[in-house]
C-alpha cells in the first residue's frame with residue numbers, strides 16, 4: 479500500500495505510528511496537501527493528507543478509515559473489540575479534535591490581519607484547553623485505555639506533538655499528568671521514527 483502524507487500532519491503521524499507498531503510494509507510518499515497537478519491530487523480528489531492507496535488500487539480518504547483498515551490487517555490489534563473499544567475510539571476522536579482545532583487556529587492566524595477573526599482563534603484555543611483538561615482528569619498511568627498501547631495513545635500523542643509544532647506554549651505546567659504520559663509515550667520507537675522535523 480501507499481501512504482501519501484506530509485511530515486508535519488498529526489493525522490499522517492498517527493497513521494504512520496500505527497503502521498510502525500504493526501510493522502506493516504508500505505510506501506510512504508511525502509506530499510504536501512492540496513497542490514494541483516501532483517501525484518497526491520491524482521490519487522485523492524480532495525487533495526488532503528493522509529491518503530492511503532491499497533494494493534488493489536482502492537483509495538481510502540480519511541485517517542479514521544486508514545486506522546480501521548490498518549488495524550484490521552493481521553497482527554496485534556490496537557482498536558480493541560471488547561468494551562474498551564468505545565473508550566479508545568473516544569480518545570481517538572479527542573486527539574483528532576485537538577488537531578482540527580490547532581489546524582483551524584493556524585489557518586486563521588495565517589490570514590492577513592484585516593481578514594482575521596480574533597474570536598475564532600480564541601474559540602479554537604478554548605477547545606484545546608478544554609480537551610487538555612478532559613485528558614488531565616482521566617489520565618491514570620502509562621496508557622490512556624485498556625492498560626496497553628492502543629489507538630488512543632497514538633491519536634492524542636500525535637495531537638500534542640502538533641500543539642508543540644504549531645502553537646508553542648506552556649501547556650505542560652497546567653496539565654502535568656498529560657505531560658508525564660506524553661513524555662513517556664514519545665520514547666517509543668514508532669513515535670521517535672515519525673517525529674516532526676526540527677525547525
Ligand SMILES: N[C@@H](CCC(=O)N[C@@H](CS)C(=O)NCC(=O)O)C(=O)O
Pocket residue numbers: 486487488489511512524525526527528539540541542574581
Ligand atoms: N479528517 C481528516 C483531516 C485531514 C486534514 O485535514 N489534513 C490536512 C493536513 S494536516 C490537509 O490535508 N489539509 C489540506 C486541505 O484540507 O485541503 C483526516 O483525519 O484524515
